[in-house]
Amino acid sequence: MAATLAVLSQKGGTGKTTAVRTLADVARRVGLDTLAVDLDPQGNLSDYFDVPPDAAPTVAEVLAGSAQAGEAIHDDVIPANLQLAEVELALGGKMGRELTLRRALREVAAGYDLVLLDCPPSLGLLTVNALVAADHALITSEAQYFALQGVEQALEVIELARESLNPDLSWIGVVLNLADMRTVHSREAYAQLAEAFGDRVFETTIRQSIAYAESAERGISILDHRPDLGADYLALAGELFDRLELTEARARLDALAGEPAAKR
Ligand SMILES: Nc1ncnc2c1ncn2[C@@H]1O[C@H](COP(=O)(O)OP(=O)(O)OP(=O)(O)O)[C@@H](O)[C@H]1O
Ligand SMILES: [Mg+2]
Numbered sequence: 704m705a706a707t708l709a710v711l712s713q714k715g716g717t718g719k720t721t722a723v724r725t726l727a728d729v730a731r732r733v734g735l736d737t738l739a740v741d742l743d744p745q746g747n748l749s750d751y752f753d754v755p756p757d758a759a760p761t762v763a764e765v766l767a768g769s770a771q772a773g774e775a776i777h778d779d780v781i782p783a784n785l786q787l788a789e790v791e792l793a794l795g796g797k798m799g800r801e802l803t804l805r806r807a808l809r810e811v812a813a814g815y816d817l818v819l820l821d822c823p824p825s826l827g828l829l830t831v832n833a834l835v836a837a838d839h840a841l842i843t844s845e846a847q848y849f850a851l852q853g854v855e856q857a858l859e860v861i862e863l864a865r866e867s868l869n870p871d872l873s874w875i876g877v878v879l880n881l882a883d884m885r886t887v888h889s890r891e892a893y894a895q896l897a898e899a900f901g902d903r904v905f906e907t908t909i910r911q912s913i914a915y916a917e918s919a920e921r922g923i924s925i926l927d928h929r930p931d932l933g934a935d936y937l938a939l940a941g942e943l944f945d946r947l948e949l950t951e952a953r954a955r956l957d958a959l960a961g962e963p964a965a966k967r
Contacts, residue, residue, distance in 0.1 A: 704812060704813055705738070705812040705813070705814075705815040705816055705817055705818045706816070706817055706818070706838055706839065706947050706949070707808070707812060707817075707818040707820065707836060707837045707838045707839070708817070708818070708819055708820065708837060708838070708839045708840070708841055708875065708943075708947075709820040709822060709830075709833040709834055709836070709837035709839070709840050709841070710722055710723050710726075710819065710820065710821055710822060710841045710842075710843060711822040711826070711830050711833065711834070711840060711841070711842060711843075711857055711860075712822075712824070712842060712843045712844060712845075712853060712857060713826060713852075713853040713854070713856040713857045714824060714845070714853055715824030716824070716845065717824075717843040717844055717845045717853075717880055717881070718843050718845070718880035718881055718909060718915075719821055719822060719824075719843050720743070720747045720748045720751060720821050721751075721880075721915055721919070721925075722841075722843055722878070722880065722909070722936075722939075723739055723748055723819045723820075723821040724739070724748060724751040724752065724924070725924060725925055725926065725933070725936040726819060726936065726939070726940055726943070727739045727817075727819055728924045728926055728936075729926065729936055729937060729940040729956070730816075730817050730819075730940065730952070731779075732926075732959060733940075733952045733955040733956050733959060734952070734955060735816040735817045735949070735952050736779075736814065736815045736816045736817070737779060737815060737816065737817045737818070737819065738776065738779050738780070738781065738811065738812075738815045738817070738818045738819070739752065739779065739780045739781070739818075739819050739821065740762060740780075740781040740808075740818065740819065740820045740821065741761075741762060741780065741781060741782050741783035741821050742762060742783060742787070742804075742820055742821055742822050742823060742829045742830070742832070742833055743783055743787070743821060743822065743823035743824070743829070744783060744784065744785050744786075744787040744788040744791070744823065745783075745823070746782065746783045746784045746785070746787075747821075748780070748782075748783070748821045749761075749780060749782035749783055749784070750919075751919060751922070752778070752780045752782075753922050754777050754778070754780050754782040755777075756784070758777045758782050760774055760775045761775055761781070761782045761783055761784055761786065761787070762775060762781045762782065762783045762787060763783065763784065763786040763787040763789070763790040764786075765781065765804075765807045766787070766790050766791075766794060766803050766804065766807065766832070767790045767793065767794075768803075771807075771810065772807045772808055772810060772811045773810060773811050776811065787829070791827070791828055791829055794828060794832075795828060800828060800832075801828070801831050801832060801835050801864075801867075801868055802832075802835055802868065803832055804820075804832040804833065804835065804836040805832070805835050805836035805869075808836050816949075816952075817949075820833040820836065820837060826856065826857065826860045830860065831860065831863075831864060834860065834861060834864035834869065834872060835864055835868045835869045835872075837869070837872060838871065838872065838873065839872070839873050839874075839875040839947070840857075840861050840872060840873070840874050840875065841875050841876060841877075841878065841943070842854055842857045842858070842861075842874075842876070842877040842878070843877070843878055843880045844877055844878070844879055844880065844892070844896065845879075845880060845881050845892075846879050846880070846881055846882035846883065846888065846889035846892045846893070846908070846911070847888070847892060848888070848891075848892065850879070850892040850895060850896060851892075851895045851896060851899055854877050854896060854899075854900070855899075858874065861874050874903065875903075875943070875946050875947070876900075876903045876904065876905050876942075876946065877896060877900060877903060877904055877905065878904075878905040878907065878908070878909065878939060879892060879893050879896065879904070879905070879908040879909070880908070880909045881909065881911040882908040882909060882910060882911060883910065883911050884908055884910075889908075893908065905939060905942050905943075906938075906942060907935060907938040907939040907941075907942055908935070909935045909936065909939065910932060910935055912929070912932050914928060914929045914932055915932075934960070937956065937959070937960050940956060941953060941956055941957070941960075944956060
């Protein structure tokens with residue numbers, strides 16, 4: 704049975720989609736069968752994975768109840784497009800609206816080791832669906848002054864999901880993304896998070912670099928486009944696999960990296 708991980712943040716542009724894409728890349732390279740699910744009507748994750756724009760059905764049909772999740776898997780990705788925005792609105796008036804994704808994914812999760820859910824940049828119904836379907840929630844935070852408030856708001860939604868519909872949901876941690884640890888700014892953001900949340904903050908920070916935009920544009924994983932930067936995601940995956948107790952994957956990752964994935 705797969706471990707299902709939702710990646711969320713209170714605001715946009717914190718590197719969620721890049722994290723889902725790259726963590727899926729790492730997981731697949733160490734042999735974990737990994738399903739990536741796009742829950743953002745912007746469809747960025749689907750683009751990153753080069754899913755054809757006319758691929759159908761998508762997650763929209765799955766949430767609308769007109770397709771099974773299994774039918775919506777295209778090369779281990781369940782894509783999204785703008786139609787998802789309409790479906791989200793329609794879902795708002797339905798009973799059990801928070802449970803739709805959980806029910807839909809149940810049949811396919813068994814065939815995977817890891818399911819990664821890419822949430823949209825809001826804490827609305829789609830993100831709640833992800834949190835109700837997930838075993839674990841990973842928060843990404845931009846390295847800026849309001850990082851702490853953003854993480855606190857995301858945590859409130861995690862808590863709501865836990866109290867109401869998914870008591871087993873665990874908060875696996877928060878990763879500081881788009882960071883430049885040479886600046887006081889990023890270091891202060893990290894220190895604030897570490898003071899508030901202790902070891903829930905991943906030691907690994909993901910460095911900010913223009914190479915990520917290039918890598919997205921060219922459709923090449925950062926692991927191949929800039930392995931020196933991709934090392935951040937190998938290290939993050941190492942910490943994540945430890946927290947998920949994916950011991951074998953962790954060992955294979957160390958072999959892949961040539962040494963124990965360095966902590967930074
Ligand atoms: N470590 C990084 N350094 C610099 N730029 C990055 C980094 N990671 C991602 N980016 C770029 O920042 C932009 C936003 O990244 P991404 O789409 O992953 O964020 P997001 O949180 O999913 O955004 P949204 O909230 O809109 O869904 C993209 O152009 C991406 O290429
Ligand atoms: Mg995104």
